[in-house]
Amino acid sequence: MSIDLLLKRGVLPDGTTADIAISGDRIAAIEPSIEAEAGETIDISGNLVSPPFIDPHFHMDATLSYGLPRINRSGTLLEGIGLWGELKPLLTEEAVIDRALRYCDWAVSMGLLAIRSHVDTSDDHAMTGVRGLLAVREQVRPYLDLQLVAFPQDGFYRAPKARENTLAALDMGVDIVGGIPHFERTMADGRASVSELCEIAAKRGLMVDMHCDETDDPMSRHIEQLAFEAQRLGLQGRVAGSHLTSMHSMDNYYVSKLLPLMAEAKVAAIPNPLINITIQGRHDTYPKRRGLTRVPEMLDHGIKVAWGQDCVLDPWYPLGTADMLDVAFMGLHVAQMTSPAAMRKCFDMVTTETAKIMGLTDLGLEKGKRASLVVLDAGDPVEAIRLRPDRLLVMSHGKIVSRRAQQTSALSLPGRPAAVSRRFDPPN
């Protein structure tokens, strides 16, 4: 076996120390100690090595457009959709591609190497984004997995050309079927849209990922129909409900029936904590709802859950960094997942759990899998969430795609050390 690169003494997410040998684009070995000749050897002693970060919910057609043509004054989902509607006619394929590639650069530097992005298919203007992101998907393929979801943002039935354009986008090679049932004109239309879109997915052998019940209305129950269709059409394990914020406000008795149905249908959940905490509850006075779906309860039912980022600098959200640890940090707080096991789970919900939901079976820190990984300036996954630290090294398909030197702050304080890092060794 010829080893191209040997990473020495990294800390794996389970706390063990290991050497990792890379051959070509594969992980050739992960063992407590590997003594072998290698093209290059890098000492990563004491630093966490993780599988790549993965974002299961994003909008790459809109990213980095903040302020175009104006900002969202109310902060609501509905004004965001309206604002995006003003921007869409102004889109050019070139500008979409330029912004998306710029975002992918940010992502790579943060060890974010797989992204599921929805792409608007509501009208002819939106198709500029479809064409742009299909080109971007090919361009970034050597270093970043980009899954695209056909997303009739203005309503599959409500927007006159959404149905036609959604089907056209799928014909053009968009990977996954999306939807937005809570934005259709009526509950009945919403329900019907879930059924028809799931039928389209089943017929084409595609996965489903719908914006579902992204509202504070406790009566928005399209997730029930999504679970029903997943089961009826044999789509178990291939359907995700994104947001599911109405569940925050639902009647507890109803939820006690709903969660087992989701588990039975193997429907995954993709909450987006940065956006949910910002956009939901805007019609409330006080107390003001958080709007995050019931994450710990879903996990208790065996439902797969992954944290998504949703937006970075776009009509819906004025911030964002492409750092999935920001997302896990916010999710942990809002869902009150503060036990050691729950905090650890939050890390998996931006790495390994996400890979399962997205069907990315080639990713993971195991012998034979693709050599894509991240080295972080942290000692373990929970410390990584606490610090949201520098990514010291990012590898994709066996190639180092980003590096950053370890930093400390130089201190000038009487009687105190000359430098400080905020890493923490728990007292014995």
Ligand SMILES: [Zn+2]
């Ligand atoms: Zn979204």
